[in-house]
Amino acid sequence: MEILHESEFRNHTLALTLSGDGGRPILDHSAYERLSRELDRAEADDEVRVVILKGLSGCFCLGGDLSEFLDPSKHETLIKAVSGMFRRLARFSKPMLGCVDGDAIGVGCTVLFHCDLVYASPKSTFRVPFVDLGLVPDAATSLLAPEKLGYASAFRFFCLGETLKADAALKLGLISDLVEDTDPETRARQTARRLAKKPARALSQTRMLLKGDSAELCNRIDREISLFHNALQDEATIRRLKRVSRMAA
Template sequence: MTDHILIERPETHPGVLVIRFNRPDKKNAITSAMYRAMVAGLHEAGQDASIKAVAFLGTEGCFSAGNDMADFLSFAMSGSSEPPAAVDLLKVLASYGKPLVSGVDGLAIGIGTTLHMHCDMTVASTRSLFKTPFVDLALVPEAASSLLAPRMMGHQRAFALLAAGEGFSAEQAREAGLIWKVVAPEEVEMETLKLAAALAAKPAGALKIARDLVRGSTEEVLARIDAEMLHFSAQLRSAEARAAFEAFMRRGK
């Protein structure tokens, strides 16, 4: 486990397990170790009958800036044939059997945006920004977002988010169907936990059936994650991606 991911069971909200990003100095950028910690937390919740819902939260002013670029580049340059640790998380999310909710305050970049496409309800603060700069890094959409986003928001909005790299405000994200509710920054955690606790209190069997019917085919989503990753891996090794990463790192310095 890493202390950059906190696994919490709030006494005030029984039946809820919280997975919290806790790396504010790096804008909650996600490392391989953090992905593995989140997978472990989800497995823990999945195997515990007392946990009825899982909530994802970030820190004040930032949900997540997406992949940690140094960690990501290290993996890319390793030449490993194994899929990135993020893929394990995405597949667990896509096939998860319990309700998933999330609360966003501030930045939600890359997988910090696409993660919410696997959540059942998301609360965001008025100052939140959703953005996926995949193409700007010469990469392609991931997390089955190329399948889920057009279903949620139609072609034009999905293209704007995933291909054009346009940022969505909280209100634009709500209008697009990416999130459920917009609240003040200081209300995000309270509203997210309240949603999770309300779901946890419902008849679990009926809720699972309703959720499965609404979410549809898991197999289709898992297949799209694999298809996207083939393109993602190929692009990761491309000359244009190398140039984009080098430019990104120079800007960072």
């Protein structure tokens, strides 16, 4: 299969890097579209048996591109790209592993809820500042987070917007393993090799049974995206986003 520069295929494992144009750890609409295309092709290619989601060195992903949130002319393209990528994650049938080394913020954190296992380094942190920005969670995490973390922990994480250090994320179950003896990607590739040797159909079917109804996830994604889009029309939300954007510049 043809591989883009943000991805690498070997040993039946496709590693995808979450990055935007110019190698930034921020996802714009083109990054969402690219990830969707890669996942579509991985789904269809029998040679791909496992997918790894990774970030840039020292930083997993800092979230979405706020400049696109602030430009109404880009909203339609952005919403289409975001919802398409989240739906692809929800319906993906092959094992998906996350390896985090550094900050995982916003969508850089919510994509991890679609991974079967998440390996993280001790310096990793996790934060979902949607409510502070006047927005709502994405990627069906309003459904997945209470299931995974428990309601109270999910409420605290999303509504208080607290930053979780790696050890706290491990205790909550947001990550599956805290990797201290090597780097997270090495550990993820070791697991990927083990998974790639399993009978592919049985592995895929078992994964889908464990994950449950993808249609329910897609319905929740659509609801979240609708609320997210409505929030981008709110003047107070736009002021918050502009303030945060200036601080980040």
